[in-house]
Amino acid sequence: MDVDALQQILKRYWGFDDFLPLQREAMQCVLEDRDSLVVMPTGGGKSLCYQAPALCRDGFAVVVSPLIALMKDQVDGLQACGIPAVAVNSTLAADEKRDIARQIESGRVRLLYLSPERLVAPRTLEFLQNQHVSFFAIDEAHCISAWGHDFRPEYRDLRLLRDRFPDAAIHTYTATATEQVRGDIVAQLGLREPEVLVGDFRRPNLHYHVARRERGLNQICSVIDRFRGQSGIVYCITRADVDRTCAVLREIGYSALAYHAGMNDDQRKRNQEAFLTEQADTIVATIAFGMGIDKSNVRYVVHAGMPKSLENYQQESGRAGRDGVEAECWLLYSAGDLMKWKRVLGNTNGEARGVAEAALEKINAYATSVTCRHASLIEHFGQAWNHGPCNACDVCLGKLEVVDDALVIGQKILSCVLRVREGYGADYVSLVLTGSREQRIVSAGHDQLSTWGILSEFRRQDVRQWIEQLVNQGFLCKDGEYHLVRVTQAGRRLLAQNRRGLAHIAESSEQNVPVPLSADGSEIGPMLLRPAKQHRAQSPAAILDSWEGVDQGLFDALRQLRREEAIRRAVPAYIVFGDATLRDMARRRSSTVERFLEVHGVGQQKAADFGPQFVDCIVAYCQPHELSMDVQPEAATPRTPSVPSASAVQAFPLFDQGLSVEEAAAQLGRAISTTYGYLESYIRHRRVTDASRWLSRKELEQIEAVVQHAGAERLKPIYEALHGRIGYERIRIAVACLANQSAAGSNVSQP
Ligand code: ADP
Ligand code: ZN
Numbered sequence: 001m002d003v004d005a006l007q008q009i010l011k012r013y014w015g016f017d018d019f020l021p022l023q024r025e026a027m028q029c030v031l032e033d034r035d036s037l038v039v040m041p042t043g044g045g046k047s048l049c050y051q052a053p054a055l056c057r058d059g060f061a062v063v064v065s066p067l068i069a070l071m072k073d074q075v076d077g078l079q080a081c082g083i084p085a086v087a088v089n090s091t092l093a094a095d096e097k098r099d100i101a102r103q104i105e106s107g108r109v110r111l112l113y114l115s116p117e118r119l120v121a122p123r124t125l126e127f128l129q130n131q132h133v134s135f136f137a138i139d140e141a142h143c144i145s146a147w148g149h150d151f152r153p154e155y156r157d158l159r160l161l162r163d164r165f166p167d168a169a170i171h172t173y174t175a176t177a178t179e180q181v182r183g184d185i186v187a188q189l190g191l192r193e194p195e196v197l198v199g200d201f202r203r204p205n206l207h208y209h210v211a212r213r214e215r216g217l218n219q220i221c222s223v224i225d226r227f228r229g230q231s232g233i234v235y236c237i238t239r240a241d242v243d244r245t246c247a248v249l250r251e252i253g254y255s256a257l258a259y260h261a262g263m264n265d266d267q268r269k270r271n272q273e274a275f276l277t278e279q280a281d282t283i284v285a286t287i288a289f290g291m292g293i294d295k296s297n298v299r300y301v302v303h304a305g306m307p308k309s310l311e312n313y314q315q316e317s318g319r320a321g322r323d324g325v326e327a328e329c330w331l332l333y334s335a336g337d338l339m340k341w342k343r344v345l346g347n348t349n350g351e352a353r354g355v356a357e358a359a360l361e362k363i364n365a366y367a368t369s370v371t372c373r374h375a376s377l378i379e380h381f382g383q384a385w386n387h388g389p390c391n392a393c394d395v396c397l398g399k400l401e402v403v404d405d406a407l408v409i410g411q412k413i414l415s416c417v418l419r420v421r422e423g424y425g426a427d428y429v430s431l432v433l434t435g436s437r438e439q440r441i442v443s444a445g446h447d448q449l450s451t452w453g454i455l456s457e458f459r460r461q462d463v464r465q466w467i468e469q470l471v472n473q474g475f476l477c478k479d480g481e482y483h484l485v486r487v488t489q490a491g492r493r494l495l496a497q498n499r500r501g502l503a504h505i506a507e508s509s510e511q512n513v514p515v516p517l518s519a520d521g522s523e524i525g526p527m528l529l530r531p532a533k534q535h536r537a538q539s540p541a542a543i544l545d546s547w548e549g550v551d552q553g554l555f556d557a558l559r560q561l562r563r564e565e566a567i568r569r570a571v572p573a574y575i576v577f578g579d580a581t582l583r584d585m586a587r588r589r590s591s592t593v594e595r596f597l598e599v600h601g602v603g604q605q606k607a608a609d610f611g612p613q614f615v616d617c618i619v620a621y622c623q624p625h626e627l628s629m630d631v632q633p634e635a636a637t638p639r640t641p642s643v644p645s646a647s648a649v650q651a652f653p654l655f656d657q658g659l660s661v662e663e664a665a666a667q668l669g670r671a672i673s674t675t676y677g678y679l680e681s682y683i684r685h686r687r688v689t690d691a692s693r694w695l696s697r698k699e700l701e702q703i704e705a706v707v708q709h710a711g712a713e714r715l716k717p718i719y720e721a722l723h724g725r726i727g728y729e730r731i732r733i734a735v736a737c738l739a740n741q742s743a744a745g746s747n748v749s750q751p
Pocket of ligand 1: 010016017018019020023040041042043044045046047048294296322323324578
């Protein structure tokens, strides 16, 4: 059994053309019976790592999963692809269990899902020992470790598997990647020289944004509007917030439902079902929602208030875009959120409270920070970010711009804080700075201060934001129950930098304290950001690409059909087809079931089950709209063009620095041919139009001449017309630049 056979299985059952990163390696371990520990982020495609190889092994695989909801979801998904999988859990009646046992004995079942406690029950072990278990797959394996965020003592009992099934390999899967947890998994389960595979934790298809909450509901609605008719989650801090937000959204016509632990079980379950089957678009919820929900096509996650910790944020926002299609994550916060959480913590005691408060500080720092969101998140989880701007967060997309005169502005703010005798909160200070004549300001005489109105040329919200950023950077701090803003030691030193003639308003008694220097000898000053006046008009390449060629009207029609099929079969809509698949359908517009099989994410079972209805729907839509059918998109899978591969992205900074392909290949330790592939991806994503950095003028002229005659659709005719003088790799580079030129509608070269 080799990798080719696996690839055929992927295509036949799941309709996938290729492996996701590390899937091939992880499956190889299963085929070779080598124990493994696979660490991949949510959405990385862990389940396929054991599901696909289970189909080419004798016997059946035993999959351990902590939650009934997770098992059900996977079993539904597998059955929809025509794969015999079963789950045994407490919801089954005795005769259903007997029926499953018979199916297993008859040798039909390929995957058996069990909870850990059921697996280690003596009767189950005895039964399994008389069957042919091909291997064990332990999902959410971090549950075995007390260091993990989700310790489940019953996972500890799994250690007896090694003794009871000495010949079966054990494969473990988790999204939690700390060293401690990894070590624990290996030790507790007695894995034998396991292959440890750790994936890339970046989620390039997620677009992260952070904003202060101002007219919060408008902010939420504008996200929902952008994804009208698609699925999303809005998280609120308290149950009351959930009820209120959901009620208003419904009132103004949104398809929203609430979910929190204060609702009765029945109602909660119904709302969750409605969200999963896409009868409702938006679920408004507390963090009680989400655990064990695998819905892959969540297009946005909005936090209407500050999350509890960065770990929570990563996990909750990570529920967006598990299908690899782009999705947005918004964090809307206000200073009051911290207080709110502290109230929720109530009288949690000593140490636990300390831990919780430290976690709140971290997420607060994230919200007010001015570094790339992707970088902040993955660095928090112990991975290094060395990829330059992510092009998928508010900071990198230039939605925020750096303020030029941050030092002077910072000093003005600090002096104002001192002028009001450090006795007021950030809101008040920002009002004074922007010249408000509010009653309380006038009666305190603060309209007479030299710092009153000293920043009146700026928007108050921006000034308010800068105060937060100065707190975050340690020049200010907030004190006591009322969060009075005070100047720190570092702030006082900053004020002492009076080269710019601000001495007259600097009130510090420590004016002669030397200015701190950073490592490179420059003065440490504040960095202030504000929303850019003009957002860059061009949306990130990812968004353009993955909707490329998709007919929106047809997409909506297919989505409606998907919803009907999901209801008919009582399964979540994404079990029928994922969003990426629906888009590819609306792009290819297949006129026959046979052509329908070419769609990304359509395997044989689904083509048989759903092909006729979906093809009918496509034909019925395309004919009156005079849309062409059976279109062959340029790149077969929509997944690839939307996001460059993680390894390709590593090469981007090298190309930015002007390294040649050979130099980049040497630095990355990759083959030259592979590096050419990265370069091609670089050219596409950066929309580079000038190939003269990599090809000689003469080569370019020759290629261009041939392309003018032969077109650029196929490379072989170009190669042949040039009598093999220029290799395919170089032709590809030239063609990619030419395509960007024509897309840009001109022949202007990039500098
Ligand atoms: P995880 O368990 O790691 O969170 P899943 O196994 O649920 O991830 O997979 C996430 C998504 O990726 C699913 O929608 C799945 O269908 C899709 N997927 C998995 N493998 C592939 C593949 N080889 N090609 C395309 N999509 C894939
Ligand atoms: Zn970024």
